[in-house]
Amino acid sequence: MLELDGVGFGYARQDWVFRDVSFRVPPGTATAVLGPNGSGKTTLVRCAAGLLEPAEGTVRRAxxxxxxxxxxxxxxxxxxxxxxxxxRARQVGIFRTPGATDRAAALEAMEKVGVAGLRNRRFPTLSGGEQQxxxxTRAIAAGCPVLVLDExxxxxxxxxxxxxxxxxxxxxxxxxxxxxxxxxxxxxxxLADRAVLLGSGGARTGRAADLLTDTALSALYGVPVRTLAYSDGGRARRTIVVPYGELRNPAP
Structure with a gap:
């Protein structure tokens, strides 16, 4: 489980990137962070992962x-x-090298993801999709119950x-x-059960179905957005489209 309680981050106290962000990510669920460029999405997920220390609030990770x-x-x-x-660095520790258990865990994770056939390929030679x-797979091999992903x-x-x-x-x-x-x-x-919207008006958190609406997304990105319903194997889903005709011919 991952929980953020009143989290804020700023490079100076007078220049906050975001403030008062609170949400929980229970096991078996996903929370998506959305917002325009520069809204603080990467900063927020790095705080959640423990790579940045928030200026205020608390982050709890299981x-x-x-x-x-x-x-x-x-x-x-x-x-x-x-x-x-x-x-496997966390399990191996400082000044030690990975052992047979760590290698087995890494290979098991590669099998799970379906990339075991790439194990001897050099990382820079892989395609963007293979690298991702x-x-x-590296994060899975760490054996943590929480996965934090940036784009x-x-x-x-x-x-x-x-x-x-x-x-x-x-x-x-x-x-x-x-x-x-x-x-x-x-x-x-x-993917997401819940969403966090970061914009000029601050942070909004809640159920994805409630926040990812035409009105909210149009306001967040400053362009008209439309959601469309479709069926995925009998399961109702939604996706979005941007009506580009409205961008070329904006209403007066």
């Missing part, structure tokens, strides 16, 4: 959190397996977006608590 950054490649030629083994899957679908084509989203849903079904930032409201609609 037995740590696995963190998945945006995939930007690597200048070092580590193999995919070595990248996943790095996720390896970074998620997990950034730069991915549609096929790899589907691979990542499908994997995240499987992890949720296994009981993992998940917090992710995203620029894709439709991804949030597909």
């Amino acid at each position: 037995d740590g959190a696995g963190y998945v950054p945006q995939a930007h490649g690597s200048v070092f030629g580590y193999s995919a397996l070595d990248m996943v083994l790095m996720g 899957l390896i970074l998620i 997990p679908a950034t730069g991915l084509d549609l096929k790899n977006q589907v691979r990542v989203l499908s994997l995240l849903r499987e992890l949720m079904a296994d009981g993992m608590a998940m917090l992710l930032s995203t620029h894709h409201p439709d991804h949030a609609m597909y």
Whole structure:
């Protein structure tokens, strides 16, 4: 379980990025953080993961959190397996090297994600989608019950977006608590039980079904947004569209 209580962050007390953000992420659920560029999405998830110290409020994590950054490649030629083994750092400890148990955990995580065939490939030679899957695998190998992801679908084509989203849903079904930032409201609609909207008016938190509406998303991004209902195997879902005709021919 992950819980934020009254969390705020600012580089100076007079220049807050956000304040008074409170929400819980129970096991088997996902919370999505949305907002325009510069609203503090990455800062918030980094606070949640323990990589940044909030200026106010409290973050509580059950037995740590696995963190998945945006995939930007690597200048070092580590193999995919070595990248996943790095996720075992907490169990290995300082001045020690991974042992047979850690290697087995890394390979098990790669099998789970379906990337075991990449284990000997050099990370910089992988596609963007493959790199993102390896970074998620690294977080899984850490053995934490909470997964925090910063823009997990950034730069991915549609096929790899589907691979990542499908994997995240499987992890949720296994009981993992998940917090992710995203620029894709439709991804949030597909995955998230709850949402956090970061904008000029501050932070809003609540059920995704209540917050991810035409009115709220249009106000958040400053463009007209429409939600559409569709059926996914008999299950009612929603996605969004932007009516570009209204952007080209704005109302007077």
